[in-house]
Amino acid sequence: MADPLRPSLMTKMRASLAKERDAMVLEALRAAGKAAYDEMMYADQAREQLAADGRSVWDAPRSTGSLLVAAWNGYVLQTLGERFLDADYAAGPRTVGYVPAVTFDQVSAWLSAVEGWVSRARQARVNPDYDIALELSLPAGLPEWAEERTCPPEHLSALLAAVPPLRQHIDVAIYGLERSGVPEEQQAAVNRLKQLNAEATAAADYAEALRTDRHDARLHELIENNLKNALEIWFHVGQLAAMPGLLTRYESLRLAARPDVAALPGGHRFDPWCLTDRVTLRRWQTDKQAKEAIAHLWRNDPDPAATLALKVELDEALADGDVVLYRTRDGSSCYYECPWAPLYEVRRPLQIGGRKLRVLQQFTLDVSAQGGRFRRGIVVGPFEATEEVEY
Structure with missing residues (x-):
């Protein structure tokens, strides 16, 4: 051969x-x-x-x-x-x-x-x-x-x-x-x-x-x-x-996540950067193209409540220890495209956004308003370092 x-x-x-x-x-x-x-x-x-x-x-x-x-x-x-x-x-x-x-x-x-x-x-x-x-x-x-x-x-x-x-x-x-x-x-x-x-x-x-x-x-x-x-x-x-x-041993079912109404667009607690990786947040907030991309994302989200519900669901999994924040070998901590969500690794099998996730599987939020079609869900790894940035 x-x-x-x-x-x-x-x-x-x-x-x-x-x-x-x-x-x-x-x-x-x-x-x-x-x-x-x-x-x-x-x-x-x-x-x-x-x-x-x-x-x-x-x-x-x-x-x-x-x-x-x-x-x-x-x-x-x-x-x-x-x-x-x-x-x-x-x-x-x-x-x-x-x-x-x-x-x-x-x-x-x-x-x-x-x-x-x-x-x-x-x-x-x-x-x-x-x-x-x-x-x-x-x-x-x-x-x-x-x-x-x-x-x-x-x-x-x-x-x-x-x-x-x-x-x-x-x-x-x-x-x-x-x-x-x-x-x-x-x-x-x-x-x-x-x-x-x-x-x-x-x-x-x-x-x-x-x-x-x-x-x-x-x-x-x-x-x-x-x-x-x-x-x-x-x-x-x-x-x-x-x-x-x-x-x-058996795993209990997770209750459905409920978004905070005040955290929706227009609410007094709405944070347009709520989906973004906290480690690299300052970088994106000082980037003009990134700020325009975030604004574009929320303007074109047909159901912000569903997006935030997905985020709440993920936050609960993180708090419970079912998932942990993940970094690639070179230290990268976020996805390469807007909204530059953090990377995660699964510790216990669970389901988020209708997607079954398995132990040690890497994943991140996939939320995008590019190409005239809104996308909301989970994208799974493995992830590799890249210099590419997509706004």
Whole structure:
């Protein structure tokens, strides 16, 4: 196979005609994310050490459970990202180093999330007091699936290729729960976990049985949905097997946010900069173009109450610790376009503005009156530093 980091001129031309995206960033993320395999090795060793000591995950230190959870999540995400890249290159050897936009978005979402889990696995290895469950709401979900009306056929090959290694690790994890004996009061939890695993296994087996040499769009979608369902369940099962106490935890629903009427445009507490990042606020307030852009935004907002309700909803999540403010590696703290909203990272899964957000997912407010059409919602990362500014 050609080197994806050194595409030829002809490869670049073919990729351009096919409207494929350069995978250089993805390859860099792949290389860095291989640390997830090391953490998985440490996690396997930790399980074996528990057995050698006559213990199990039921009475393991919280740091050990934290290592098992973080290592599993990083391993799954790295495996999925690599399988998708390899499947695309195998299916299109003439454009190795470039991938379709939907593949780029999906792989980027997975591989960009690996770093956070690797970091937490390492923290758990060096700090015997570390408890990941105090920092994040678990079990975490997979990053959102990149949606496309017609997904490339190689996506199915990639999903199928990811099933065997993940399935094997799940079997080992569940075996580890039972081999040292299950406390009587925890047997129901183990039964529930085995039921979840059976559900995922059935979905994967059914998808495999549906495969045929002929391509059919409806069959493709059915196989894909079953595989996605299996992988999402296994992602949870791996975390629950690492910290079985999580089976008894549930998240409460968040009440709908209500905007302050006095804070609406025309009200005595209205702040046109209320959506703007506080760290960089002074910069925008002294920028003539920025002030004009903010005024234009509010003049063209057909429903300011809905915009402020979204902001209140986000502020409540921030106050509750469900999300935290986020900075890129170079210290950037806001989105590049008006109203230059702050960046956030999810600590507990939640829903804002109708958008489901997952643990460690980066996002920001997306409010714009450009192009004659108002836009209001959430845009998700990962985010990268840029010198571009859009007014």
